[in-house]
Structure formats: structure tokens, C-alpha cells
Amino acid sequence: MTGTNPLLQALKATSGAVERVLDPMLAVPDGPEARVVDAMRYAIFSPGKRLRPFLVLASSELFDVNRQQALRVAAAIECVHTYSLIHDDLPAMDDDDVRRGRPTVHKAFDDATAILAGDALLTLAFDILVDEKTHKDKGVRLELVRTLAQASGHHGMVGGQMIDITAGDHELDEAAIYRLQQMKTGALISASAEAGAILGRAEKRERHSLQGYARDLGLAFQIADDLLDVEGDPMIMGKAAQKDGRQGKATLVALMGAGRARQQAHMLAEQAIEHLSLFDERASLLRAVAQFVISRRA
């Protein structure tokens, strides 16, 4: 399947490269705290799509960013994404047993270890970003920390997750669901695409174009994810399906039906691509990934 498709090849290459960056950062210590590092490694070295790291690398290529620097930022963002999955899967949250085709961290270890592994991955992300190996310019490093913190805090990912798990108590309309998705998954996806512009000290309009691209891409991605939950094959997805309906989750698919939701995702993907008109053929992988997120089966 990965044979000749350049996007799938790029995604696979991203995965390997990010893992090579993270491996020495997650050296297992001698003491009894090794358990939490084992859990961090278990979570981060599981076969994910690596969409966010890919966006960091692809946006970095637009501005001729050093690849090792881009990989460090990609690794930091993957740490934040993985922490959010570990905590979201906990019994107190979404209570998921399977993730990326394997038992979730709290199943493979225990709840306490999963909480701590998530905490440590979030912390590690900031530790990676402030190191001078990430960028020699101090202002760039500070901007990366700020962008990641704001995307993942209570105004971003954590706030979105709070809305998501309490959404059963509210009746969310279309605008409220878009806002929820933008916070829960969109903010970190936007930060990933912006990272290349920050690292490359791009012009404001270039950074705004990438923000617009990432916002539409993130929403299309989330609708596709919700469609997969309704229609997908758990064997291919590597996680349980049809959980949203059972948990009474607020999704656009539930609100507008699969047909209109699919139309919406296609429109958003096209819109995402239009935001890239500023960029030449170096943006072709970013264009391809917008097509990919709405056609993927897992």
C-alpha cells in the first residue's frame, strides 16, 4: 500500500525519523522509576499515523528549515499528542481499551502509571523545545513553547476535551461542535503546521495561510474520524468503533447525518488546499495530506 504513493512514503519516513529522535530522550533509567519511562515508550513507539509530526516537517520544508530542528519540534508535538491520547483513554475519561491496535497504556500498565506517563510526556515536550539544539535563536524557541502551551492548555486541547466529555449534558449546535473540534484537535494540528513557519521565521501572511490551511484540515480530519467511528472497520482502525453514539458524543455526523458530514469534510479539504495558493510545488505534500485525511480508512 505504501509502495509508490509519495504521501504514504513520507508519512512512514516521518514516523521512523521521529522515533529515532525520541529514542535516546527516553532512555530507561536504572531506578524503579523505569516503569513510567517504559509506559512512555510503549505509548510513543506504537504505530500512529504521525499526522502532526508530518505537518511540522512538511511546513518546515516550505521555509528551508534544518531537518534535525524540525524533527525535534515534531517529536515534541508528538509527545503532547500522545499524552492527550493516554489521558483521554483512561477509565475516568473515554474508557478505551484499544489504541493503535494495542491495549491502551492503562490496560498494559495501570491507571496510575498511565496518568504519570502522560504527565511526563507533556513535560518532556517543553524540555525538548527549550534546548538550543531545537533552534539557535532564543526567540524562536520561546515562540514554539508559547504556541504549544496555548494549543494544549485550557483554552485549547484540554478545554476541548472538557467540553467533549460533558457534551452529553449540553445540546451542542453546529457552531458549538465546530468550536469543540477546533479546541480539542484543531489547535494542536494548527500548531503543527505553524511550527514550520515559526522555525523558518516566515512572513506573517505565510504563517496565516498555514493557520487557515490547518484549521480547515483539522476540521475535515475530525469529521472523517467521526465518520470512521460510525462506518469504519475496528480491525483496520486499531481501535474500537461506534463509541461516539454509545457515549452520546456531540459530533457533526450525529447532528447532520453521514451524507452531509462527508460533503462538509470534502468542502473543508478543498478549502484547506486553497489556503496554500501562496506556496509553490513545495506544498504538494501538504495538499496531498488534505486529500488523504478525507479518504483514509484508519
Place this chain on the structure above:
Amino acid sequence: MTGTNPLLQALKATSGAVERVLDPMLAVPDGPEARVVDAMRYAIFSPGKRLRPFLVLASSELFDVNRQQALRVAAAIECVHTYSLIHDDLPAMDDDDVRRGRPTVHKAFDDATAILAGDALLTLAFDILVDEKTHKDKGVRLELVRTLAQASGHHGMVGGQMIDITAGDHELDEAAIYRLQQMKTGALISASAEAGAILGRAEKRERHSLQGYARDLGLAFQIADDLLDVEGDPMIMGKAAQKDGRQGKATLVALMGAGRARQQAHMLAEQAIEHLSLFDERASLLRAVAQFVISRRA
């Protein structure tokens, strides 16, 4: 009790000042994500000792650091400390119902909200530190982020907590317990005392003196905490007593008995004070707090 004791007055003043810095940063949003901010506020505006913020302010005074800048760093460190308490109190971890004289966050809200409130406070800490209001020098801000990340990650606080909750499975000797305490509580206490030296761009030997002070202070503090768990009055402490024995926690008090542990704490407090010989009377509050931690009843 706070009447004329300058240390208790300073601790009380610290608490009020840090809360005034945090209040506008934790403005409650309009959307349904307000719940997680309510939980963050509930946790952070509860009556704690504010030992860590106090150490930031007292060490900052040695180097004539701007008080508003010191208060921002104190607030960031209190966010990290509070996040660690919220997560440690969860049923999956230490399962505590009472903290600072009030129901713990997962009791007042629920487990999911408590996990998210902790996550968001950790994230907020880094967001506070990178802002230029914290210090105009970018290198100082980066050093603060690095110090806090390393003190709280898997080599520091999270690693210590991992050892602590699995300690029943190991037989920890004295050296291993000291290492556990140094990671679990010592690292963040050291970071707090170092913060003033970082903000004030102090000389290396001044920073090392404060590290030595904080290391001994942290260990004395932890022994005093464990003694209180054995001998203290839950009404005064505002949390349950005699939990360590029931949970089979590895403590120096359990290992060497209350008498020898008390001697050890006194010796450590004296040693902490000796590390301050470099500094003049401006370090008097730091000296007083070393006496305070071994004499406190709550």
C-alpha cells in the same frame, strides 16, 4: 499566630500576592469548558502553605529581582505543585479525599475534571514563564522553562511519584528513600530556590549555594511531613493522617523510627542554613523557613 512572626507574615503575604497574579490568568470562560477552569481555581485558591512561591520570592530578594517578575515565576511553580497534588490525590494514585482542609478536586468535581485541571495547570505554568512579562531577557525565560521541566518530569517529580506508588513492591533502603524524596518533592523545592538566582542572573557559586540549601531543606521538609503523618492532628493539617503506614509507603520515619528521623530532620535544617553563609541578613527569611519546616504542625 501570624501576629508578630515575620516568617508567618511573609508566608501569608506571599499567598495573597501569588493569588492576585493568578486570578486574571484563570478568568472563567463563557463556554462549557468553564468547568475545568472552575476546578483549576478551586485547587489553586485553596489555603496552602505556599512554601515554593515563598522560596522563589525569598531567593529573588537576594538578587534584587523585580517583585512582579518573581511573583510570576512563583505563580508558575505553584501551578506545577498544585497539578501534582491534584493528580497524586486521584483514586488511581494515593486516593485522598481531603486536601488543604477541603474535599480534593476529584471529590468536589470528578476524576475526569481533576485529570484535566492538573494537565491544564502544568501547561499554564510554561505559558506563564515564556511571556516577556516574566523577564525581558529571553535566555532567562528559557532557563526557567528548562529548570521547571526537568524538576517536574520523569527524572524529577513524576519519576519520584512513580517510585513512591510502587515502593510497596520494593524494599527501599535509606539511600533509595533519600533519592525518592529528592525526586518527588526535592526537585521542585530546589527549582523554587534556584528561580531567584536565575531571575537575578546570579553567579554560579550563589546558585549552587541555593541548590544545596534547597536540597537539605526539601529533605528536612519531607521527613517533617512524614512525622506529621504519624503524629499530627488531621484537624490542624487539613488532610488525613496515618496514611503512609496503611499504604505501606517507604519513608525514613518507617525505616529509622520517629526519634532518629526527627534528629535527621534537625541536622538537615542546620545544614541547609550553613549553605547560606555566603549571604548577608537578606537571607534571614530563608534561614527562618528552615527552622519553620521542622517545627510546623500542619
